[in-house]
Amino acid sequence: MIERLFRFRHPLVQLEKHRLTRVARGFIPEELAPLYQRVVPDPETAIDQLEFLVVDFETSGLDPERDTILSIGMVEIRQQTLSLSSASHFYVAKPQQVKPDTAVINHITPETLAAGVSLEQSIHDLLERMPGKILVAHGAAIERDFLRRALAVDRSADLPVVWLDTLMLERSLATNRGKEGKDYRLCQIRQEKGLPGYLAHNALADSVATGELFLVLLKEIFAGLPPTLGPLYYRSLYGRA
Template identity: 45%
Template sequence: MKNFLTRFSPISHLEKKRQTLIEQENLPSVIAELLEDPLPTPESKLKDLEFLVFDLETTGLDPEKDRILSVGYLNINNLLVDISSSVHTYVQAEKHVKPEAAVINHIVPEMLTDGMPFEVAMEELFRAMKGKVLVVHGAIVEKNFIDAYVKRRYNIDSLPLIWLDTLILEKSLIRNRSDSGTGDYQLASVRERHGLPPYLAHNALSDSIATGELFIVLAKLIYGKTSPQLGGVYRDLN
């Protein structure tokens, strides 16, 4: 029964997609490198996995019209946030800054003038993703932008990567409690509920650090002293 469930798990489907994609001829080298290693199995223990927590700051929520302005990310190893691995990159997109977005993320054109070329920033992000489980808060935004980019740039519908969403984990935790919660799932609000200190919001790196800390806290709250398996945490975002 265990082998049957594993065979038909969403993670196993992603692994099959990865195998199919990697066999394609003329696959761009950065994508081939990203996908060359097998995905973790559903039975993999969280404590044994490497995670990449990341955040994108954008001009809006529509990946077909809006642009990525900055990228922040860092690693989690042994369920510990590795601050030394943190990266924060501004993207050369000064012409695309919108006043309404700048009010929120405080990114102005002058900050992007010396930024990294967009294609280079994305390649650096993909290299950082290699061999990692991705962690974000409100994954639909980041995933939509990544999917739109690989479709536009490489004609690939989506990358077979494993995404964990702290927003979904928080909803799962609240559903299992008698307290229905506040219904506010913004990163700062969720952190406050769990006694975590406030950080500067809407900065790609600080949001990544904040999400990483929250992920570790939620994993401990949901699973206690048990050693959770990836298959029990993962929820397909498609």
């Protein structure tokens, strides 16, 4: 009985109930309809049965209300394998948004963005790849909040999208091991796990680096047991097992 009650309250089950409620009420924007047509996976769903889209946004700052997306990188994971052939990277054409310090950190110049695509087109391209996939990001709150802002979706009306956060997954492991307060930067975690260095603050490189880290975290978290979605989503939300 307790196990059934916990399952009923699992965040994935609640997200599916939210999706069904929104569908029943209607008034879903056309561009978001494909997301609402997909059932949120059950907590017991095996990882091998799912497809993942690892995303990274480079932005002009951390405030979605004032700052903007400069570039988007993404790559897919299928059958616990990173598919480099699926990788894509595009810049958002708003050269006036580039701050001097941002240009240095993100290796983005006004000239680079001038050859990019509009924010609307870049978000449209991202939305086309999202249905049926679990999204993965490092520090996923940034990507989630900037996407909400770009879609003009209120914080209280979460999209029926499952986000897995590699930062929170690592935090859950650190909490279990009594090592809270560590450095959770992507480059630092990768170094601790023996993963190679990469070009940081580049959306495509960051998405590939996050995908590699995610696959390592899967092995650490499940320690030889068949990985399922429920524990990963719970850890991603709360930073603990």
